[in-house]
Amino acid sequence: MQIKNNWGAGMNDFIFDVDGTLIDTEKMYMLPLHQTLLENGYDFSYADVEKLFGITSMDTVRILGVKDPVDIQHKWFAKIKDYTQYAHVYDGIEDVVRKLHEDKSVKTAIATSKVEAEFQRDVIKFGLDKYFDEFVFSTEVKHGKPAPDMILKGIEKLSADPKKTVYxxxxxxxxxxxxxxKVKFALAGWRTEKSADFKDTDYFLETPADLLKLLTDK
Structure with a gap:
């Protein structure tokens, strides 16, 4: 699959996902979920749960079809604190978001499936929050991804131009x-490989530094 990157595309507004984009939290979240499912009699493989990484926790347990989604969610979240050592910021991320934040022509936001308490636990400790102008959490919108609500709320908070916005x-x-x-999408290639699922991707980023290529040509 080939993605035709249009570098120098004139993007001014950058909205970021968190998990799997800024911070590697897959194992921190999915290992305790898998363990919770096994302890409650569900025969899922790790691959079964890993593919649901990136959506809200309630959507995840509902898609898995467990009998009591709320109970499983609570048991899952009680375990996460024992897996936080697996989380880390991806190499090159802090340097890039700092440079974007320092550029006066650029606005940056986070739009994440996390609730604010998760954000405090997972992002604040790494100090990344200081590089962003606005934040959108799942509790602020009616529908989680793949619905557009979180990104639209980010655009609203930034007073962004959708034509110059990339998620x-x-x-x-x-x-x-x-x-x-109705905004462009950039795939975090440091986490996700190109595949047929991403044939409509607008930009494939091999490294975080590729984001700087999307800025307005000066």
């Missing part, structure tokens, strides 16, 4: 949400 994410749900919001 950076790592899952097919991020791609679908971006295009539903």
């Amino acid at each position: 950076i994410g790592d899952t097919k749900y991020d791609l679908q949400a971006a295009h539903a919001a």
Whole structure:
């Protein structure tokens, strides 16, 4: 699959996913979920749960078809604190978001499936929050990804121009949400490989530094 990157595309507004894009949290979330399912009699493989990474926790357990989604969600989240050592910022991310934030022509936001308490636990500790102008959490919108609600709320908060806005994410749900919001989508290639699921991707980023190529030519 080939993605035709249009570098120098004149993007001024950058909205980021968190999990799998800024921070590698897959194992932190999905290992305790898998363990919770096994302990409650569900015969799922790790691959079964890993493919649902990136959407809201309630959507995840509902898609898995468990009998009591709320109970499983609570048991899952009680375990996450024992897996936080698996989370880390991707190489090159902090340097790039710092440069974007320092550019006075650029506005940056986070639009994430996390609730604010998860954001405090997973992002604040790494100090990334200081590089962003606005934040959107799942509790602020009616529908999670792949619906466009979170990205549209980010555009609203930034007073952004959709034509100059790009959403950076790592899952097919991020791609679908971006295009539903009528903005460009950039795939975080440091987490996700090119595949048929991403044939409609606008930009394939091999490294975080590729984001700087999307800025308005000066």
